[in-house]
Amino acid sequence: NAGVMQNPRHLVRRRGQEARLRCSPMKGHSHVYWYRQLPEEGLKFMVYLQKENIIDESGMPKERFSAEFPKEGPSILRIQQVVRGDSAAYFCASSPGQGLSNFGPGTRLTVT
Amino acid sequence: DQQVKQNSPSLSVQEGRISILNCDYTNSMFDYFLWYKKYPAEGPTFLISISSIKDKNEDGRFTVFLNKSAKHLSLHIVPSQPGDSAVYFCAASSSGGTSYGKLTFGQGTILTVHP
Numbered sequence: 001n002a003g004v005m006q007n008p009r010h011l012v013r014r015r016g017q018e019a020r021l022r023c024s025p026m027k028g029h030s031h032v033y034w035y036r037q038l039p040e041e042g043l044k045f046m047v048y049l050q051k052e053n054i055i056d057e058s059g060m061p062k063e064r065f066s067a068e069f070p071k072e073g074p075s076i077l078r079i080q081q082v083v084r085g086d087s088a089a090y091f092c093a094s095s096p097g098q099g100l101s102n103f104g105p106g107t108r109l110t111v112t
Numbered sequence: 113d114q115q116v117k118q119n120s121p122s123l124s125v126q127e128g129r130i131s132i133l134n135c136d137y138t139n140s141m142f143d144y145f146l147w148y149k150k151y152p153a154e155g156p157t158f159l160i161s162i163s164s165i166k167d168k169n170e171d172g173r174f175t176v177f178l179n180k181s182a183k184h185l186s187l188h189i190v191p192s193q194p195g196d197s198a199v200y201f202c203a204a205s206s207s208g209g210t211s212y213g214k215l216t217f218g219q220g221t222i223l224t225v226h227p
Contacts, residue, residue, distance in 0.1 A: 004155070031213060042116075042201055042217035043156070056214060091155050095213050103148075103155035 002026070004094050004104035012110045019079040019086070021107045025094030032075045033093040033101055034067060043091060049075060082111045115139045116204050118218035126226055131189040133221050135202030138183065142204035146215070147176060147187045150199045159200075160187070192225045199223075 005024040013019050025032050030051050035043040048056040049069035060067065064082075069075040079086055089108050093101035117136045125131045133147075143164040148156035162169040162176045162185070169176050175188045189196055202218040 033213065033215075035215075035217075040219075042118075042219045043203075043215075045214050045216065048214055093155075099213070100146075100158060100161075101213055101215070103157070105153070105155045108153075 004029075004092055004102050006090075006092050006104040006107050008107060009105060010108050010110070012112060013082045014112055015083060016081050019082050019109055019111075021077040021079075021090050021092075021109070023075040023077070023092030023094070023104060025075070025092075026102055029094035029096050029102075031095045031097060031101075032069050033095075034075075034077050035091045035093065037089040037091065037106075039088070046077070079109075082109075084111050087111045114219075115142075116202055116216050116218040118200075118202055118221050120221050121219070122222040122224070124224045124226065125192050127194055128191045131187075131192045131196065131223055131225065133187040133189075133200050133202075133223065135185045135187075135218055136183060137185075137204050139204070139206075139216070140183075141206040142216070143207055144205045145176070145178060145185050146203045146205075147174075148201045148203060148217075149196075150201060150220070156201060189223075192223075194225045194227050197223055197225050 032049045034046040037043045045059040047060050047067045064080045066078045089106045091106045092104045095101040146161040147159040149159050150156045160171050160174045162178050178185045199220045201220045203215040
């Protein structure tokens with residue numbers, strides 16, 4: 001039973017480009033959470049999605065960031081017009097419902 | 113507003129001794145607390161948790177204590193092993209509704225266990 005998968009593991013973007021981060025939850029998990037970890041900090045909640053629905057996006061920056069979890073396929077975190085401050089590790093977690101989340105290995109985004 | 117705080121950025125202990133990692137929280141709505149362990153370039157791995165209706169939970173070498181009145185929890189590792197060296201994150205959530213599963217993390221404590 002494969003764990004939560006994230007790709008790419010490392011992503012380098014120039015300022016102004018778009019970044020797309022993918023998360024494939026564990027089999028049978030329909031709840032996905034995205035977290036961001038800035039250097040020297042803890043993980044910060046960004047968004048909680050279920051299939052085709054955004055449940056809680058209270059941690060998402062108001063501009064440039066969006067997330068989706070379509071009926072088929074992985075969850076996508078999209079960052080438009082990236083800036084240097086977006087450089088961070090982005091972690092996805094999944095759960096079958098109101099239970100413990102399993103974390104993926106993360107995507108390390110570097111904006112140059 | 114840091115609702116979950118780990119005030120010790122690092123901790124160094126000798127193999128075989130006890131490691132005590134501390135965590136404080138401010139939000140009274142939190143009723144479920146977790147500890148995660150994280151190695152570099154990997155995602156956090158669940159270690160142990162405790163519900164607010166308990167004051168202690170034990171799993172092998174790991175014990176978590178919760179003091180609700182002080183809004184404080186601690187993780188004890190006995191005996192500490194070099195393989196325990198990692199970053200430890202305290203996290204909290206409130207059950208019910210859409211917030212369950214949404215975690216608020218502390219800043220982390222780097223534990224180093226010396227042979």
